[in-house]
Amino acid sequence: MGEAIVITSGKGGVGKTTTSANLGTALALMEKKVCLIDTDIGLRNLDVVMGLENRIIYDIIDVIVGRCALKQALIKDKRFDHLYLLPAAQTSDKTDLTPDGMEKIVAELKPEFDYIIIDCPAGIEQGYKNAVAGADKAIVVTTPEKPSVRDADRIIGLLEQEDIEPPKLIVNRIRNHMVQEGDMLEVDEIVQVLSIDLLGIVLDDDEVIKASNHGEPVAFQPNTKASIAYRNIARRILGESVPLMSFESEKGMFSRLKKLFSKSK
């Protein structure tokens, strides 16, 4: 029996879809059977990030209203045999998707897959409620910016009312030089305010944008900063304990020593 993980954030544009695509890919790289579900009806783009747009025939709404079987709507990834995508509808009426319908779909997928990754739309309305309905776990994505952290806080509050495990946090798009100069929130600060477990941090990386444009999730690349980060997060989801990536490697030896001493005080 697999587990369903919803990727959510409240705010738009913080990297939910990119995170979903890359965690799905990273888990598939580790030989897990993974199904990605895009629940952003009307604004689907998980298929674009995965490079599977041209293969879509049926979508999630077709499954809900019974125009096709669930198996028919699942798109097999072009790189893996054990990675699938259930795309969102682009034109259908989005009120057709309900939490009940979503729960049914997830329940049907669970015996077949190890992980079901649900990409949640931005906002806290119906789309969010649908996405969360079938999930066992939740991952909250935020960037080191105040508005994003504020919305993440709101979402965590809402998730606490759901019948799921306490959510985990991914801090996305950290810019080294800005954090060092104090122009960006520090990870520690974010974790302290949100008071949930940190699952991983992802550095801002131009490769992510390039990869999205090519329809090849960055997690495929062997050694870019972001791909290592996503694969580390996937390993943590599998239960391994992987230390957090150090993003202070560019700092001099002296300042690192200084930090070490100031911590031990």
Add this chain to the structure above:
Amino acid sequence: MIGNKQIITIKGTREGLSLHMDDACSFEELIKELEEKLAANRIDSADHLVGVHIQLGNRYLYKEQEEILRKMITSKQRLKIESIHSDVITKQAANEWKEEAEVKAVSRVVRSGQVLEVKGDLLLLGDVNPGGCVTATGNIFVMGNLLGIAHAGKDGNADAVIAASYMNPTQLRIADYISRAPDHETDGVYMECGHIDDEQEKIIIDRLQAVIRKRPGISSFERRMLNG
């Protein structure tokens, strides 16, 4: 039944007249005797108003009964009712009273968009995040970071205070007073307490120790009883 026992005993004290009313008779009997007593004791109309303290014992007066009593005493003589004291209150009033006087301990994080409302004092074991809001009819004590909005003395108690382990709030509100954070970013303060300063007529934040001195009754039950 009652025999010759007096239903109403009148005593003169330094504060004025003290009327002890027997609590074993019916209200009708009480009123009847009161009427007689008031008719018998003429007070010169040139005299000062005399304050009256009424002791009801274990008698509970309904609103209408209290009205009748007040009207009788104030209309017939040059008397002024200073206080009506009864040893009993209704269960409902007692419960409300208790609620007002209680310290409610809550352990959770009040996150953005969430509102935590309590009657009485709030003891929060956890943070109030930016965008979150806590309100109480009494004081607010936050064992954690207060970064959102706190409103103490919500029903108008201007003596209420807001204390926090770490205080960097968006807004502090006490009774009808509101203060907000400055527009520039500030570091918060540790172990401080917001309260209304009587001279400046605004909310100020001071060291916890200093505020305790200004509000000595902060934790005593007596204060709560008076407010209740």
